């Protein structure tokens with residue numbers, strides 16, 4: 199079979215493109231080298247739906263950010279992922295910073311963003327009582343928000359696959375060549391597939407994929423961002439996303455009320471050489487804590503429950519590079535998708551779909567599209583009455599496996615049945631293991647459930663595929679009661 203389109207990379211850019219293409223009578227394959235979707239840059243970010251004022255509208259990233267931002271309510275309604283339009287405050291602490299905040303305001307207005315407001319000290323404190331009393335004023339952008347990035351990507355992929363897109367995880371594309379009118383893609387295991395069009399949405403590796411297809415030569419430079427997650431009990435959780443005024447390469451260290459009730463502080467922005475360097479350091483934690491505490495009251499080191507890092511895929515131009523290749527036919531580059539890539543993603547997918555059309559792909563809308571993802575039950579959200587009803591149908595709904603996040607066995611089973619068979623896949627799908635104890639109490643039970651439901655022997659289960667096995671050596675008596 200020859201696919202109409204092969205999308206390389208199941209991060210948010212590839213997932214959004216797949217979702218858009220699933221609306222048309224096409225055969226599309228989404229190819230991902232990792233064991234699950236959203237295991238690249240898209241899993242490790244701040245989860246902010248940006249407000250469209252940080253970059254001038256002359257850049258592609260600003261135009262797609264603004265359009266993407268506007269699409270989130272509709273997407274949430276159709277796909278049911280956690281999203282809150284909580285608003286953004288850019289806090290200024292001096293006259294000079296106020297002038298920068300004012301420049302952002304003017305840029306936002308010039309970009310066509312509505313609702314922006316320059317605020318004095320009193321108004322800032324009224325909007326956000328947790329702000330430091332030292333604040334001099336700032337910018338209020340009510341259109342900003344937060345989204346749970348993994349649930350968002352999983353929902354896009356689930357909707358796309360329900361509507362005919364084929365997903366192939368664990369498939370690294372190592373070579374591409376023209377074979378007549380189409381592309382022949384070769385995977386690391388030697389398997390091949392053929393497609394009329396290829397979309398290169400390979401994140402940090404988009405430069406390598408481009409080279410493997412004989413397309414443009416460019417370099418992706420990783421820029422690391424460390425983030426620290428605070429317990430949901432932290433008294434430092436603000437209502438809005440709190441930004442400082444930005445520097446040339448970074449929006450600065452933020453305080454983020456995540457869409458699922460925790461608080462995050464970060465990220466840093468440091469260039470690194472290694473595309474796999476995800477280390478976090480205590481020196482950065484100290485610096486981030488200092489900066490976050492300078493803006494918001496109530497942030498304590500005692501509330502830090504975990505840290506992680508992500509690498510922004512940055513091009514020399516600092517802009518997105520989304521265009522048909524000028525060197526090879528039927529090949530669309532989706533590269534340099536650094537921040538605000540998450541915000542822009544629904545518009546990136548739409549833009550790529552239009553580029554494909556411009557390159558000759560015939561788009562015939564499907565008569566019927568299936569969603570119905572929004573009605574998923576979550577034990578932590580249900581009333582007692584609903585939980586009782588669910589329990590009558592399936593007692594696994596009231597067997598709470600992850601106590602910190604209140605995730606039931608039924609939800610973990612559902613994750614496995616949706617194809618998530620690594621510990622990280624289940625964690626990102628359900629939030630099991632994301633709370634205060636970071637899986638300390640529930641990991642063994644989760645492993646048992648994944649093994650039971652997937653048929654994969656316990657000792658072969660991995661954290662995130664590849665060589666990341668969880669259990670090594672003799673298993674002894676790993677017998678978990680009650681599962």
Ligand SMILES: Cc1cc2nc3c(=O)[nH]c(=O)nc-3n(C[C@H](O)[C@H](O)[C@H](O)COP(=O)(O)OP(=O)(O)OC[C@H]3O[C@@H](n4cnc5c(N)ncnc54)[C@H](O)[C@@H]3O)c2cc1C
Pocket residue numbers: 206207208209210211212213229230231232235236237238239240241242243244245246247248369370371372399400401402403404407422423424465507508509510535536537538539540541542
């Ligand atoms: C610290 C940090 C904070 C951020 N905060 C925000 C924010 O708050 N808001 C916002 O809008 N944006 C934010 N971003 C940016 C956003 O996360 C990225 O723009 C976005 O996730 C990029 O998605 P992607 O799909 O292009 O890349 P990825 O998510 O990396 O997806 C690419 C995929 O391609 C796969 N792949 C690579 N090579 C191959 C191959 N040869 N064959 C098959 N598959 C392959 C990879 O495994 C990967 O899964 C942040 C980024 C970082 C690092």
